[in-house]
Amino acid sequence: QVRLVESGGGSVQAGGSLRLSCQLSEYTYGTYYMGWFRQATGKEREKVAVIDRGGTTTYADSVKGRFTISKDNAKNTLYLQMNSLKPEDTAMYYCARKRDSPPYCGGGYCRGNWGQGTQVTVSE
Numbered sequence: 001q002v003r004l005v006e007s008g009g010g011s012v013q014a015g016g017s018l019r020l021s022c023q024l025s026e027y028t029y030g031t032y033y034m035g036w037f038r039q040a041t042g043k044e045r046e047k048v049a050v051i052d053r054g055g056t057t058t059y060a061d062s063v064k065g066r067f068t069i070s071k072d073n074a075k076n077t078l079y080l081q082m083n084s085l086k087p088e089d090t091a092m093y094y095c096a097r098k099r100d101s102p103p104y105c106g107g108g109y110c111r112g113n114w115g116q117g118t119q120v121t122v123s124e
Contacts, residue, residue: 002026002113004095009118016085016122022078022095022115033102036069036080037110038091038120045094045105049080052102062088085122092117 003025012018020036028034035050049059049069057069068081078095096103098112105111 002097004097004113004115006093006095006115006118009093009120011121011123012085013123014086017081017083018085018120020080020082020093020095020118020120022080024076024078024097027076028073028097031100032097033099034071034078034095034097035103036067036078036093036095037103037105038089038093039117040091043091044108045110047102047105048093050102051078058102082120085120087122087124090120090122092119 008020036048039045103112
């Protein structure tokens, strides 16, 4: 089974930037979708950004224009560049991979392969 390992989280002041990375243990081929999700304390896990095999991206409205998802297939790595960070971006960030349709979280359960998460904390 594929393993996903996130890194790059940390503490930053509002307005700062971070770049998250997600290293996969195997090459991703076929009709896979990959994405970043986040979960703040006491809240459900929510989608941040998703990228499909062809490179088409979708973003949550709350991060549009600030965050950029990208991937490097040669390195089996998914990235999330986060700029103009806000305190409300504070959360545990998870990367995910799912075949044939985007990773999904809702109703208390999630679909796809997931990493263990990396914490992002944004202070005023």
